[in-house]
Amino acid sequence: MTETPLPRRAHAEIDLGALRANIRTLRTRVAPHVQVMAVVKADGYGHGAVRCAEAAVDAGATWIGTATPQEALALRAAGLREPRILCWLWTPGDPWAEGIEADLDMTVSGLWALREVTEAARDTGRRARIQLKADTGLGRNGCQPADWPELVGEALKAEAQGLVRITGLWSHLACADEPGHPSIPAQLDVFRSMLDFAEKAGVEPEVRHIANSPATLTLPETHFDLVRPGIAMYGVSPDPALGTSAELGLRPVMRLRASIALVKRVPGGHGVSYGHQYVTPDETTLGLIPLGYADGVPRHASNRGPVLVGDRVRTVAGRIAMDQFVVDLDGDLPEPGAQAVLFGPGDGGEPTAQDWAVAADTIAYEIVTRIGARVPRVYVGE
Template identity: 55%
Template structure:
């Protein structure tokens, strides 16, 4: 008997390559494909390989663990990471020839210790906080960080390979914060230049800015969500032909009739006002499906978009089949490219009052296995754990 997958995530690596290539051609500068958080739920190593095939000169991750996993998988190119705590294993990062971000002189002190331990010269990038008020040096502390970085460079401990920052509001191109942050970034670059630093790359733009704000591209752009085919600024982004790489699907488990007045799921938040049929889909918030999307999201079943009914449960959700009786075992598409008329991750984001980043990252970190396909290479089909 054929065994059907209860549910799975299907990732088209050709879509990732297409998106990275499209963004590279648009921006005309070096490309960093951001593959943190397990490739935004798409799988870090396979999507990183696809990005490299499309010409991405850099990969970006948050943590040292992520960067070291890429090295262990055979990636030998440039990798930037940027999120640490005191006492991190900088030795491993220096030994693996990673580009390490520093926010403070204290982090440079720890990197210097790792240089002494490993006997290797480090690669360091400095991050300036230009208005996000998150990671990075404050403008007041920036001159001291630059001075410390230059002294370490002259001593041969490291090469300062980059200076960068991150925008708070690039998905809202008319927000004056964008101008203010770019101005602050340019001022920080001038301080670094006056101190004698000559970084290889200066970078500010994330996906939305890379597309919408050419002045922010500098030497390198960091594209995360757009690399996976999702819109970084819904309602603002021109149609670039980006292709969503992830499809989340399941197998219809049960079809049942309900009468008018029957309540559906926990809390009785939806009550049938007429007889209908319900389809039981064996995925829920334990798989990363957002609970808040109950009664508002849709799924594609038997060629039609069907509304969810009632609260989404830990392991299952219900859709209204409108009196039709598709067969148990039929395919259910929660979201995908949208080309077949089905919902997209952006549709689910709007239903759950969140962003598409969260939809794909959460479902990609749940218990649904991933299957990789390549629409340019149909012979490839690989199953990997979620």
């Protein structure tokens, strides 16, 4: 057997061993009866949904979560038959019938969705698995408390007719990543009230859930029957206020590498990249990194993004362009093809996704999720 050569321009190394370890760590944060849903929306937060879902299930996750039905159906098409899959972001005309045939759990937040899923159930001749989502204060998807009695009542009628099975009741927290935020107990009070109403009306859910990554890590009162870690399973801290990845017992799963495409000497006073927002202060060497905003490197990190070249962290020099950016190497002369590491776990001296988030005035979620399809994923730790 011969090893497959690594992509020469750039690649994102995905450590599935680290992902499995993160799932096991998250399982230690919840009671033995509480199940773990591994959220793999947005192509596994940029890490690859299928491979990450398989690794998470191997480590003990019993549910998979996606945003769109298309994401969920792609997992089934890839052969993931065992875990339950919940998808929650449905729009009118979406593939309800295909979701029923694929044995998905489908979120219903309003009467229009209940009408569409029951019609699909009649057409397929199969009972749909649905979960009712409550808006307990986030103000996005979910049913408002004032409309909850009608939605629950109509869903129970559909269940009595054999069209649906109400498998879950759930909601989402707005400020779980802000320790002590008053919205957290307020949302929990509303959630418990809406659960109580639905269960007294006759709903017998398999799972009740509200906890995302930060709640899984820090708010045991939110765990109920199931937790839904997303960013945490990829080893990224939901927020620096909760602690670093290492402090939370997590290891970042993605390492973004590139080969230096060109190294050259330039005189002092030389402009670099569009707009000459960086001008060399003295004679120096420049290194060309063949990644840009088309690959997901945030343009907002121009003149600020950190990159490890050799044993030193350099800074992006000038604007990040569509396909490339430049670093000032301060006279060093690495060979073309030498490695540059934009981010990784940090234990090799490289920057982290959080460092890039600070440089781009964003959150680490966006840094890993936006790495585009032009960057091959290379899986290790299988």
